[in-house]
Amino acid sequence: MTKIDKIERLSQQADAKSAKRARKKQELADHAITALKQLGYARTSLRDIAAMSGVAVGTLHYYFEDKVDLIGFCVRRYKVGFVAQMDDIVRTGDAPDALLARFIKRLALSIRRDAETHRLWYDVRSQAMFDPAFEEVVFEIEAAMIALVVRLLDRLGQPADQARAQAVYLILDAAFRFHLQRYLAGDTDAPSAFEAQVSAHFGTVV
Amino acid sequence: MTKIDKIERLSQQADAKSAKRARKKQELADHAITALKQLGYARTSLRDIAAMSGVAVGTLHYYFEDKVDLIGFCVRRYKVGFVAQMDDIVRTGDAPDALLARFIKRLALSIRRDAETHRLWYDVRSQAMFDPAFEEVVFEIEAAMIALVVRLLDRLGQPADQARAQAVYLILDAAFRFHLQRYLAGDTDAPSAFEAQVSAHFGTVV
DNA sequence: AATTTTACTGGACAGGTGTCCAAAATAGTC
DNA sequence: GACTATTTTGGACACCTGTCCAGTAAAATT
Numbered sequence A, B: 001m002t003k004i005d006k007i008e009r010l011s012q013q014a015d016a017k018s019a020k021r022a023r024k025k026q027e028l029a030d031h032a033i034t035a036l037k038q039l040g041y042a043r044t045s046l047r048d049i050a051a052m053s054g055v056a057v058g059t060l061h062y063y064f065e066d067k068v069d070l071i072g073f074c075v076r077r078y079k080v081g082f083v084a085q086m087d088d089i090v091r092t093g094d095a096p097d098a099l100l101a102r103f104i105k106r107l108a109l110s111i112r113r114d115a116e117t118h119r120l121w122y123d124v125r126s127q128a129m130f131d132p133a134f135e136e137v138v139f140e141i142e143a144a145m146i147a148l149v150v151r152l153l154d155r156l157g158q159p160a161d162q163a164r165a166q167a168v169y170l171i172l173d174a175a176f177r178f179h180l181q182r183y184l185a186g187d188t189d190a191p192s193a194f195e196a197q198v199s200a201h202f203g204t205v206v
Numbered sequence C: 001a002a003t004t005t006t007a008c009t010g011g012a013c014a015g016g017t018g019t020c021c022a023a024a025a026t027a028g029t030c
Numbered sequence D: 001g002a003c004t005a006t007t008t009t010g011g012a013c014a015c016c017t018g019t020c021c022a023g024t025a026a027a028a029t030t
Helices: A003-039 A046-053 A057-063 A067-090 A096-113 A115-127 A132-155 A162-184 A190-205 B003-039 B046-053 B057-063 B067-090 B096-113 B115-127 B132-155 B162-184 B190-205
Strands: none
Touching: A003 A046, A003 A057, A003 A067, A003 A115, A046 A057, A046 A067, A067 A096, A067 A115, A067 A132, A096 A115, A096 A132, A096 A162, A096 A190, A115 A132, A115 A162, A115 B115, A132 A162, A162 A190, A162 B162, A162 B190, A190 B162, B003 B046, B003 B057, B003 B067, B003 B115, B046 B057, B046 B067, B067 B096, B067 B115, B067 B132, B096 B115, B096 B132, B096 B162, B096 B190, B115 B132, B115 B162, B132 B162, B162 B190
16 A cells, blocks of 8 residues: 555545534534524523433533534524525526515415524524624625525526615515514414515515 | 592602602613623623612612513613604604605614614514513514604605505614624624615615 | 611522533444 | 544533522601
C-alpha cells in the first residue's frame, strides 16, 4: 500500500466518522425539535431534550457546543425542510394563476399541520432581537424565504427583483403569523381566513 | 353625619387608597419595563426588576399576582402609550398625503428611538403562542393597533372596513418588525429603508 | 397617644438551570 | 484477543428561579 493510498484511506475513514457523527447530530436534533416546538425556546431545558432523545444530558454537550448551538442547528434544520417543501410547490408545472392558488393553499394547510413547528420559528426570531447568537441563523433563514419568493414570482411571470420579493415575503409572513396565532388560540377558521385574505390581496396587487 | 355620608366617605377613602396603589403599581411597572426591554421576557427575573425598582422581591408579589400578571401589566401600559402617540399623528390637520408621509416618518423614527421597547412587544407576542396567559393582552393590543389603522384610513379618505384595516396593519407591522430587527443587528440605515419600502407600497396600493 | 391597617422586608424554600468531568461502556483497529 | 479511541453516562457543581411568609416599619384611623 502506497503512502497515498494510506492517506486516502485515512481520509475516507475520517469522512465516515464525521458522517456518522453528523447523522447522530441530526437524530438528536429531531428529538430536540419535538421538545422545542411543544415548549418554546425559553421553557425547554437540556434535560427535556435529553429525556426526549433517551440520552444523558452530557451526551448533548458531546455533540453540541452549548444550548444556543443546539437550538440554532435545530431551527436551521427544520426551516430548510420547510423551504424545500414550498419549493416543490413552486416547481410544479401549474399555470401561473393555479400555481399561486396552490401555493397559498399549501401555506394555509401548513398552519394547520405544522402550527407548533412554525411558532418555534417566530420564537427564535424574536429571541434574536435580544441574543446576537441567533442573528445569523435568523437572517440566513429569512434570506432563504425571500429567495423562495423570488422563484415564485419568476414562475408567475412577475417582476422578481429583490425589493419586490422582500415586500411580498413580508406580506405573506405577516398574514401567516397573524392567522397562525389565531389558530393556536383556538380559531379553527384561521387557516381559511388566511387563504381568503392573501388571495384577495394578490388578486388585486400581484 | 348621616349613614349615607359615612358610606360616601368610606367609598372615597377606598378610592383614594386604590388610586395610590394604582400609582405605585405603575411606578413599579415603569421600572420593570426598563429591565424587560433590555433583557427580554425570558431572561428577566423578578430579582432584576426588584433591583431596578430599588425594592424587595416580595414587594412585587404584594402588587402583582405573579410574573405573568406583572409582564402583562407592563406590556399593556407601554403599548397603550405607543398607540396614543401614533394617534396624535393621525389626528393632525395635515392633508391626506402629508398625513400619510408624517405617519410613516414617525414610525421610522420610533424604530430608532424605541427599538428596545418594541422588541419586547414582539417577544411577548411570540410567547403568547406558547403561553395562553399572554393571549388576552396580545389580542387586545393588536385590536387597538387595527383600530388605529381604521382611524388612519378614515382620515385619508380611504375605505376603512375591518378587513382592509387588518391588511394594512399587517403590512405595516411586517415591515416595521423586519427593519427593527435589522436596526437592532447594527444596520443604521434600516429606519430609512423602512420608510422607503412602506412609502413605495402605499404609493401604489393605497 | 393607642391601635389597627397597610406597606414592605429579607430570607427560607423547593426545585430547576447549563456546564463540566471522571469513570464506565462500546466500537474500532492492529 | 489485546489495545486504543470514541461514545455515553450519571452525578457533582455553583448558581438562578418564582413563590411564600413571619416579622418589622410606616401610615392611617380612632
